[in-house]
Amino acid sequence: MSTRERPLPRTVAVLAYEGVRLLDVTAPLEVFSTAAGLGARYEVALLSPDGGPVTTSAGTRLLTDPVGQLAGRVHTLIVPGSPGLPQRLPAGLLDAVRTLHSASWRTTSVCTGAFALAEAGLLRGRRATTHWRHTTTLTRRHPDIDVDGDAIFVRDGRIYTSAGVSAGLDLALALVEADEGPDLAREVARDLVVFLQRPGGQSQFSVAARTPTPRHGTLTALLRSIAADPAADHSLPELARRAGLSARHLTRLFNEEIGDTPGGYVESVRLEAARTLLDAGETVTATARLSGLGSDETLRRVFLRHLGVTPSAYRARFRTTTPGGSRGSRVTGES
Numbered sequence: 001m002s003t004r005e006r007p008l009p010r011t012v013a014v015l016a017y018e019g020v021r022l023l024d025v026t027a028p029l030e031v032f033s034t035a036a037g038l039g040a041r042y043e044v045a046l047l048s049p050d051g052g053p054v055t056t057s058a059g060t061r062l063l064t065d066p067v068g069q070l071a072g073r074v075h076t077l078i079v080p081g082s083p084g085l086p087q088r089l090p091a092g093l094l095d096a097v098r099t100l101h102s103a104s105w106r107t108t109s110v111c112t113g114a115f116a117l118a119e120a121g122l123l124r125g126r127r128a129t130t131h132w133r134h135t136t137t138l139t140r141r142h143p144d145i146d147v148d149g150d151a152i153f154v155r156d157g158r159i160y161t162s163a164g165v166s167a168g169l170d171l172a173l174a175l176v177e178a179d180e181g182p183d184l185a186r187e188v189a190r191d192l193v194v195f196l197q198r199p200g201g202q203s204q205f206s207v208a209a210r211t212p213t214p215r216h217g218t219l220t221a222l223l224r225s226i227a228a229d230p231a232a233d234h235s236l237p238e239l240a241r242r243a244g245l246s247a248r249h250l251t252r253l254f255n256e257e258i259g260d261t262p263g264g265y266v267e268s269v270r271l272e273a274a275r276t277l278l279d280a281g282e283t284v285t286a287t288a289r290l291s292g293l294g295s296d297e298t299l300r301r302v303f304l305r306h307l308g309v310t311p312s313a314y315r316a317r318f319r320t321t322t323p324g325g326s327r328g329s330r331v332t333g334e335s
Helices: 022-037 093-103 112-121 132-141 167-180 182-192 215-230 234-243 247-257 263-279 284-291 295-305 311-316
Strands: 012-013 042-050 052-055 061-066 075-079 108-111 153-156 160-162
Touching: 012 022, 012 093, 022 167, 022 182, 042 093, 042 153, 052 284, 075 093, 075 112, 075 167, 093 108, 093 112, 108 112, 108 167, 112 160, 153 167, 160 167, 160 311, 167 182, 215 234, 215 247, 215 263, 234 247, 234 263, 247 263, 263 295, 263 311, 284 295, 284 311, 295 311
Parallel strands: 012 042, 012 075, 042 061, 075 108, 108 160
Antiparallel strands: 052 061, 153 160
């Protein structure tokens, strides 16, 4: 293929600024630069409103190019967050976001970078997410945004927003998969020693991490036993027997202290266990049995209800690449 016929690279620009969080910058840069090294047609750039050195929240200095150098040539714009961004926007950041967004194929944010997109008016009437600690602030300050306080990342049109810090990895890997197919995205994940990516709608927390600490000691012991062995008998009668309470009393305690029914909580734990098993390469049938969900059909119903995909489709995202395998479909209509 001649130089004239060779497809142009996609320019991925990370927009840094004073006080930016270091990992919000470097995680996406690593994903896209690794993908480029594996054959994807990306060029990565680190920009700032005025160019030159930028000091991160960790005290590390980054050398950046000015926005004007790539204005009109950016395929993917990434706006990282910073600890101070919800309170104060650095000088020149909004103008830089608007300038780069106006000609970009897609615009994304990591963590509190969503506040810069919101202040620039890019999230008006859209769904979005940010770090769980700041979702309430984003909702209060911008009531015209449908804030999802639990998702890892959210896509609305050509704008993507992601949750705190490490979610930038998940988002970047999802974008590589959309551009280059799941096989190359998997190779990037393997090179970086991370999972391919958690689906965007997945909770920012594990079941245990997002469960309130019960005041009732018996309830604490039950939760631990469920987490320790999801496949054991955790029916309502059995849980009530172990707790020494009536089924009605136990259900009331769960609703008051956990915000869920005993059955709903057990299903959440088993779903999380099932995902871990599928990620590790277990078959659908083995996963249903080992997670406590029992049958393939029950596993399928639970996955569709909570994740919107079948277990087989979920497992396929983590399959081993076969020799000569295709990279899958690519995003079309790009510049």
